[in-house]
Amino acid sequence: MTVETRSLTDELTEIVGAAHVLTEQELISGFVTDWTRRWTGHTAAVVRPANTDEVSAVLAACHRAGAAVVPQGGNTGLVGGSVPMHGEIVLSTVRLNRIDRVDPVGRTIDAGAGVTVAEAQRAARHHGLDFGIDLASRDSATMGGIVSTNAGGIRMIKNGNTRAQLLGVEAVLADGTVFTRWKELTKDNVGYDLPGLLAGAEGTLAVITRVRMKLVVPPRATKVALVGVESVGGALEFVDTLQRSGLSLEAAELMTRSGIDLVQHHKSLRAPFAEDTPFALLVEVSGQADAQQLLLDALTAGESVIVDAAIEDGPAHRLWNYRESHTEAVGAVSTTPPVKLDISTPLREIESFLAELTVRMRDAFPGVRAICFGHIGDGNIHVNLLDVADDQREAVTDMVLRLVARHDGSISAEHGVGRAKAPWIGLGRTPVDLQLMRSIRSALDPAGILNPAILPSNPQP
Amino acid sequence: MTVETRSLTDELTEIVGAAHVLTEQELISGFVTDWTRRWTGHTAAVVRPANTDEVSAVLAACHRAGAAVVPQGGNTGLVGGSVPMHGEIVLSTVRLNRIDRVDPVGRTIDAGAGVTVAEAQRAARHHGLDFGIDLASRDSATMGGIVSTNAGGIRMIKNGNTRAQLLGVEAVLADGTVFTRWKELTKDNVGYDLPGLLAGAEGTLAVITRVRMKLVVPPRATKVALVGVESVGGALEFVDTLQRSGLSLEAAELMTRSGIDLVQHHKSLRAPFAEDTPFALLVEVSGQADAQQLLLDALTAGESVIVDAAIEDGPAHRLWNYRESHTEAVGAVSTTPPVKLDISTPLREIESFLAELTVRMRDAFPGVRAICFGHIGDGNIHVNLLDVADDQREAVTDMVLRLVARHDGSISAEHGVGRAKAPWIGLGRTPVDLQLMRSIRSALDPAGILNPAILPSNPQP
Helix, strand or coil, X not given: CHHHHHHHHHHHHHHHCHHHEEXXXXXXXXXXXXXXXXXXXXXXXXXXXXXXXXXHHHHHHHHHHCCCEEXXXXXXXXXXXXXXXXXXXXXXXXXXXXXXXXXXXXXXXXEECCCEHXXXXXXXXXXXXXXXXXXXXXXXXXXXXXXXXXCCCCCHHHHCCHHHHEEEEEEECCCCCEEEXXXXXXXXXXXXXXXXXXXXXXXXXXXXXXXXXXXXXXXXXXXXXXXXXXXXXXXXXXXXXXXXXXXXXXXXXXXXXXXXHHHHHHCCXXXXXXCCCCEEEEEEEEECCCHHHHHHHHHHHCCCCEEEEEEEECCCCXXXXXXXXXXXXXXXXXXXXXXXXXXXXXXXXXXXXXXXXXXXXXXXXXXXXXXXXXXXXHXXXXXXXXCCXXXXXXXXXXXXXXXXXXXXXXXXXXXXXCCCCHHHHHHCCCHHHHHHHHHHHHHHCCCCCECCCCCCCCCCC | CHHHHHHHHHHHHHHHCHHHEECCHHHHHHHHECCCCCCECCECCEECCCCHHHHHHHHHHHHHHCCCEEEECCCCCCCCCCCCCCECEEEECCCXXXXXXXXXXXXXXXXXXCCEHHHHHHHHHCCXXXXXXXXXXXXXXXXXXXXXXXXXXXXXXXHCCHHHHEEEEEEECCCCCEEEECCCCCCCCCCCCHHHHHCCCCCCCCEEEEEEEEEXXXXXXXXXXXXXXXXXXXXXXHHHHHHCCCCEEEEEEEEEHHHHHHHHHHCCCCCCCCCCCCEEEEEEEEECCCHHHHHHHHHHHCCCCEEEEEEEECCCCHHHHHHHCHHHHHHHHCCCCCEEEEEECCHHHHXXXXXXXXXXXXXXXXXXXXXXXXXXXXXXXXXEEECCCHHHHHHHHHHHHHHHHHCCCECCCCCCCCCCCHHXXXXXXXXXXXXXXXXXXXXXXXXXXXXXXXXXXXXXX
C-alpha cells in the first residue's frame, strides 16, 4: 500500500511538477480541514494541476492506481464535501485560475474552475455587467465549487441558482477523458443537459476544469428596506406585494427578533425599529427613477402586516449589516461550534415549520438556542443552533431534518449533501431516486474513484 | 412476430381496456403522422393509459416483450420525435389530463402529462397567475411534451425555458418502475438534477406522467412596439437599451423585410411603417404606470438605429399579428412543404450568419426563398425555406446546419433533435458528449425500449 502510494505520488509529480504535489503535513493542513472545522481528513497528496491536460493526466494516473480523488475548489463548503475523510487524493483547482474572456455582447464569462466568485464579479463589472451569483464566501469560493454544489446565495431570487447561470462546461471524467460542451447559447436542445447534471453533483461525476457562465445586467436604481412584521405570513404577503408592484425584487431576507438582538448587541448597532417586532424582513428592490415612490406605495399597501420600516438607497450597507452580521454573531456567542443546517420548505410551510421548531427545541433541547434566517422568497432558511453539546449534535440535527421532511422541505437547500447530511439523504430522496443516481454515477465512473464517500455511493463492483 | 405482437396487444388491453388500445388504421392515423406531415410511421397499437399505474403496467409489459415504445403527447413536435417510424408501440398521454392542484401561495401547478399548455394557462390565470411557457401550439401541446422537448417559446426571454419551470416530476422508467421527485421547492440540492435530465430527453429516459411546474406573476402593464431597424446589430442594440431601461422585456422578436412583406400580402395588412426597413423588431415590455414614457425614452435613446416605430398597449394583437402570421403565410405561399429549421447562434453571430445564409442560398439554391424570424434575445432564429424541391431538402438542410455550426450555433434551439436532425447530431455534440449520453441512457434503459431510434441510440447490448 505504501509502495503503491509512493509510486502514484511519483507519477503525479511527473505530471504537475514537485512544487505542486504537496505531501508535508504543514502544507496540506488547509486542504484536509473544512471551513467549519467540523471535518478533518487526511491525504497522501494534494495535487495542483495547472491546466485541463494536467487534470486529465492526474485523473488517468489515479484511475490506473485505483486511488480515490476528492476535487476541491475554495474549500468553503459547509457540508464537508471537499474533505478527504478516507485518505483520498485531493485535486485542487487553485491553479485553474484564468479568466479567458468576458463577452459583453453575449454577456458571458469563460473562466477556469479555480477563479473565485469575487474575481468573476470584478471582471463582469469592468464591462458594466455583473455575475449572477453572490455569496458571503465570494473571495474564496470558486467557479468549480459553486457549480459543483449548485450554490444559491442572496441574488437567487432574481437570477436563479448557479445551474441557471451555466452555459458551457469543460470537465474531466474519472478515467481522464475530457468532456466539453462549450456553447454560448441559452437555447441548445441537442440531447441531455449534461452541464446541468454536473451542476450540484458535488464532484462525483467529473472534475470541472472550465466554465462558461451567463452574466447579468446590473439593476438600475436599488433601494433597501428593513421591514418589521408580526408574522412570517405577513412577510410573505409583503414579498408578494413587491413582486406585483412592478419593482424588481433583488433580495428578500427574513430574520427573527432573536437574531436581530444578537447582531445588534454583537455589532453595537442601534435598534432598527422604534417598536419591537417578532420578525424583520430585509428587501432590496430596483426600478426606474420612481423606485422610491413605488416602494413607499408598496409599504402603504402592506400596512396591515407592517409594524415599522426603514429605507435607504442601495448599495449602502447599513441595513444589510443586520443580515450579513448574523453568521459572525452566531459564531461569536455560541459556546460550542454552531450546528448550521441549510434547509428549505414550501412557502406556505415556513411559518408552521418555524413555530414547530421553536416548540420542539424548547422541549427536547432546552439549552439550545435556534437562530433562523434566510432567503424567504426561495423558502430557504438557515437554521443555526447555538450551545449544542458535542453529544447532542447528531440528535438535534436528526430532529430538525425530520421536521423539515414532514413539512415537505429539503434537507439541503443550497449547501449540498456532502458528508454532513449523508446519513439523512433518505429523508430527501426515494429509494428509486437514489438507485437512479447510483446508476448514472456508475455509468460515468464505473471504478468509483470520484469523491466516493459522498452522495449515494456506487454499488459495489 | 405476429403472435408475439398479438399477445402483447392482449396484455395491453387487459391493462387499459379495449377502448384504449387502438389498432384500426383509421383510429391510429393521427398518432403515426406528425404535425408537419413530414414523418409517417406505423404501429401495432396506440395505448392510452388512464393513470401512472397503468403507464407502469404498460411499460412493464412492453419491456417483458422487448417491444419498443414511443411516448406521445399532443404530437405537435416539429422534428418527428414522437412518430413510431419503426413500428414502435405508441404510448399516448392524452388521458393523463387532470390538473390536480394550483397553489397560489407557492405559485405552482400539479398537472398530468396530458394537460395542454392552454389548460395550464387558464388554470393559472384563474388564480391571478400565469404559466411561464407560451407557444403557438398551446391548444394541443402537453406538459409531458413541452418538458420532454424542453420547449422555449415567446416568453423564454422573461421566464426561461421549460426546464426552468420544472420543480417536480413523476415518470415511469423503461421497466415500469415509477420514479418520483415531487418537491415544491426552488432550492433542493440533494443529489443530481434528475428532473432537469428528463427535460429535453425526448422520451428516451422515462415516460413523464405528472409534473409540478412553477407559475409566474403576470406583468402589470404591457406595451408593444414594432420597430423598424437597418440592421440586426441595431436590433440587438435596442434590445440592450430596453434591458437597461428598467422596463421588463417580455418578448423580442426579429423579422425581416421579406417576411413582413409576405405576411402583409397574405393577411391583407397595411404596411407597418411609412418607410421600408430591412428588419422589423417586435418588443413587448412591461413596467409600472410610466411604462409608456419609459418606452418612448428608450425609443429616443435608440434613435441612431431606429428608422420608424409603432406602439400599442398590450395585450392588443395588431402588431403581434405581423409576427404570429409568419408560420401561416410561409405555409400558404410555399409551393412545397417548407423546410423549417430551428437554430440558434451567439448574439454576436446572428448578423453574419443571416448575411452568409442569404449569399449561400442564392448561390447554391437560387430557387429557394429563406424567411427568417425568431426570438432574437435568445439568439434563436427559425429558418423557413420555401419552394424547396423534394430532392433538395436534405442538401439544403445540410448546408444551413453546417453554416450554423461554423457560427458556433446550435442545430436545434428549442425543437429538439428527433428524427429530423438526427443525422446532424455530430455537428452539435462531440463524440465524448454523445458517448456520455449513451452511457446514461443505457444506465436508465438497458434494454433500449424507449424511443430507441432517436438521440444517440443505446450501444448494442
